[in-house]
Amino acid sequence: MMSVRGRDALPTGPRSQVDxxxxxxxxxxxxxxxxxxxxxxxxxxxxxxxxxxxxxTDGMVNGHRIAHGGFVFLLADTAFALACNSHGPATVAAGxxxxxxxxxxxxxxxxxxxxxxxxxxxxxxxxxxxxREGGEVVAEFRGHSRVxxxxxxxxxDRPAVAGHG
Amino acid sequence: MMSVRGRDALPTGPRSQVDxxxxxxxxxxxxxxxxxxxxxxxxxxxxxxxxxxxxxTDGMVNGHRIAHGGFVFLLADTAFALACNSHGPATVAAGxxxxxxxxxxxxxxxxxxxxxxxxxxxxxxxxxxxxREGGEVVAEFRGHSRVxxxxxxxxxDRPAVAGHG
Amino acid sequence: MMSVRGRDALPTGPRSQVDxxxxxxxxxxxxxxxxxxxxxxxxxxxxxxxxxxxxxTDGMVNGHRIAHGGFVFLLADTAFALACNSHGPATVAAGxxxxxxxxxxxxxxxxxxxxxxxxxxxxxxxxxxxxREGGEVVAEFRGHSRVxxxxxxxxxDRPAVAGHG
Amino acid sequence: MMSVRGRDALPTGPRSQVDxxxxxxxxxxxxxxxxxxxxxxxxxxxxxxxxxxxxxTDGMVNGHRIAHGGFVFLLADTAFALACNSHGPATVAAGxxxxxxxxxxxxxxxxxxxxxxxxxxxxxxxxxxxxREGGEVVAEFRGHSRVxxxxxxxxxDRPAVAGHG
Numbered sequence: 001m002m003s004v005r006g007r008d009a010l011p012t013g014p015r016s017q018v019d020x021x022x023x024x025x026x027x028x029x030x031x032x033x034x035x036x037x038x039x040x041x042x043x044x045x046x047x048x049x050x051x052x053x054x055x056x057t058d059g060m061v062n063g064h065r066i067a068h069g070g071f072v073f074l075l076a077d078t079a080f081a082l083a084c085n086s087h088g089p090a091t092v093a094a095g096x097x098x099x100x101x102x103x104x105x106x107x108x109x110x111x112x113x114x115x116x117x118x119x120x121x122x123x124x125x126x127x128x129x130x131x132r133e134g135g136e137v138v139a140e141f142r143g144h145s146r147v148x149x150x151x152x153x154x155x156x157d158r159p160a161v162a163g164h165g
Numbered sequence: 166m167m168s169v170r171g172r173d174a175l176p177t178g179p180r181s182q183v184d185x186x187x188x189x190x191x192x193x194x195x196x197x198x199x200x201x202x203x204x205x206x207x208x209x210x211x212x213x214x215x216x217x218x219x220x221x222t223d224g225m226v227n228g229h230r231i232a233h234g235g236f237v238f239l240l241a242d243t244a245f246a247l248a249c250n251s252h253g254p255a256t257v258a259a260g261x262x263x264x265x266x267x268x269x270x271x272x273x274x275x276x277x278x279x280x281x282x283x284x285x286x287x288x289x290x291x292x293x294x295x296x297r298e299g300g301e302v303v304a305e306f307r308g309h310s311r312v313x314x315x316x317x318x319x320x321x322d323r324p325a326v327a328g329h330g
Numbered sequence: 331m332m333s334v335r336g337r338d339a340l341p342t343g344p345r346s347q348v349d350x351x352x353x354x355x356x357x358x359x360x361x362x363x364x365x366x367x368x369x370x371x372x373x374x375x376x377x378x379x380x381x382x383x384x385x386x387t388d389g390m391v392n393g394h395r396i397a398h399g400g401f402v403f404l405l406a407d408t409a410f411a412l413a414c415n416s417h418g419p420a421t422v423a424a425g426x427x428x429x430x431x432x433x434x435x436x437x438x439x440x441x442x443x444x445x446x447x448x449x450x451x452x453x454x455x456x457x458x459x460x461x462r463e464g465g466e467v468v469a470e471f472r473g474h475s476r477v478x479x480x481x482x483x484x485x486x487d488r489p490a491v492a493g494h495g
Numbered sequence: 496m497m498s499v500r501g502r503d504a505l506p507t508g509p510r511s512q513v514d515x516x517x518x519x520x521x522x523x524x525x526x527x528x529x530x531x532x533x534x535x536x537x538x539x540x541x542x543x544x545x546x547x548x549x550x551x552t553d554g555m556v557n558g559h560r561i562a563h564g565g566f567v568f569l570l571a572d573t574a575f576a577l578a579c580n581s582h583g584p585a586t587v588a589a590g591x592x593x594x595x596x597x598x599x600x601x602x603x604x605x606x607x608x609x610x611x612x613x614x615x616x617x618x619x620x621x622x623x624x625x626x627r628e629g630g631e632v633v634a635e636f637r638g639h640s641r642v643x644x645x646x647x648x649x650x651x652d653r654p655a656v657a658g659h660g
Contacts, residue, residue, distance in 0.1 A: 285597065422559060
């Protein structure tokens with residue numbers, strides 16, 4: 001399955017028999033080196049919603065011996081990008097806000113679920129909740145998205161990127 | 166130098182002759198596996214301010230072929246943690262907000278400068294600007310910090326961690 | 331009805347026959363001079379959720395001839411305060427974030443619906459959507475709450491207020 | 496002085512001898528009914544910075560008997576609007592984030608100072624600190640601005656308003 005990412009150890013069930021609906025978000029995720037190298041798994045991305053998972057490894061721990069908030073943000077940001085790109089047009093993060101609710105520790109499997117709150121013009125707002133297996137909330141994230149303008153045809157095949165994420 | 170982090174390629178000058186003032190933030194940074202493995206360099210951390218640098222590697226790029234916003238956040242978050250821990254008491258991130266101003270690309274050397282805006286009770290607000298070498302702004306970050314309460318002596322040597330970062 | 335607020339012009343139906351469940355939030359609202367003078371109506375406040383309404387008057391318009399964002403924030407903030415105080419303990423706003431989705435104009439009746447996202451320790455996160463009659467979204471708000479510590483009995487009858495809102 | 500706003504009681508000194516530089520922000524402020532009725536005074540607005548003042552009246556107090564956070568936000572939002580409109584082109588708030596640091600009380604004179612952090616494309620980020628007379632910080636605000644696109648000449652004299660503030 002092209003949509004399967006991450007380490008064998010992830011308890012993801014009989015995935016080979018599942019064929020989740022592929023969207024533009026899956027294409028984007030296939031090219032997302034950062035998310036793939038961190039072992040982030042795309043569970044689903046369709047209709048403005050998405051789910052992604054990541055296990056906290058020994059390389060993700062900070063000076064307080066808990067998961068570095070940057071990696072928790074990164075997982076939420078990936079789920080957010082999957083959700084807003086599931087509609088089709090290339091969409092980037094204009095910004096995001098995260099609240100750290102509880103610490104995560106090495107070995108924790110984090111699940112990020114993104115839901116669309118609203119869209120208007122080329123903008124959108126998406127909420128992502130990051131939980132530990134078992135359901136305890138680790139972080140709450142709200143992201144602001146922006147659909148890229150298509151590049152003029154004469155200028156090549158790249159959209160004009162106004163933000164990143 | 167214990168405070169030197171990151172890859173040889175960083176154009177950081179004759180560091181061995183520099184002896185920046187060491188604070189509690191340096192102790193924390195020495196134990197920050199995540200920041201160290203990503204090649205983040207601590208430039209300074211004293212008096213509520215800090216500077217840290219990171220080069221965007223090929224493993225930090227997302228599906229839009231620009232730096233994953235999560236890594237830009239992570240660098241800002243590390244600079245923020247260095248600034249708020251430079252005062253001494255163990256301090257964690259309660260949350261943060263980032264605006265992505267311009268995309269960063271593979272090979273860019275990013276510099277994050279954190280400054281304290283205000284402190285009140287056990288809380289603090291810190292602003293971090295992330296720039297590319299040359300000065301263009303890549304992101305603006307605002308972090309909310311919280312000083313940990315000391316653990317009761319009977320409960321062991323760990324502070325009660327209410328957030329992470 | 332003590333819970334009825336605002337101007338006669340509000341199309342709120344046969345309210346005298348309704349008896350919404352009263353919570354600590356209603357007591358707080360009765361003392362909320364600011365919300366009452368602006369004609370904000372408390373529709374409901376129970377179980378961590380709340381609804382409040384306000385009509386944009388000629389005194390709430392800014393230099394762009396649309397509703398001043400401050401009044402839209404104020405309505406959302408009141409709904410947020412009602413939701414987090416519906417649990418009982420006195421709770422204040424530590425902060426909030428608002429995105430202005432569409433302008434509101436003089437005469438518009440705005441409805442703010444607050445829902446609890448999560449609570450942890452003395453903290454909470456609440457989301458508020460402000461719509462115009464008919465359902466168009468005007469603003470999205472996320473608030474951070476903090477339960478006040480009870481004042482020591484020797485120090486009088488006032489809680490120690492750490493924030494406001 | 497056209498730029499003088501607010502109540503006689505404001506200790507603003509011999510204003511009639513002062514002639515602050517007038518910018519597009521002053522024109523906007525003259526039409527800002529909301530800010531004027533609340534007694535907000537424009538102190539200065541030029542070069543991306545601004546200062547505004549407001550006294551907390553008996554009608555601005557909430558159910559915790561402190562200034563309603565909505566009015567503190569409103570003052571900060573007005574200072575933000577003055578700062579970003581001081582450049583000339585009509586600019587609105589896309590959103591804002593506020594942290595309530597200390598409560599304000601009836602009678603307090605609040606001062607909001609706005610400074611531009613960065614501008615990019617049609618967007619901008621502005622920081623506003625709200626203090627009490629004497630300097631204690633009451634709130635920290637960060638606003639996101641957006642320059643309006645000029646309306647097509649055939650469509651009349653109104654810009655297309657995408658946000659408000």
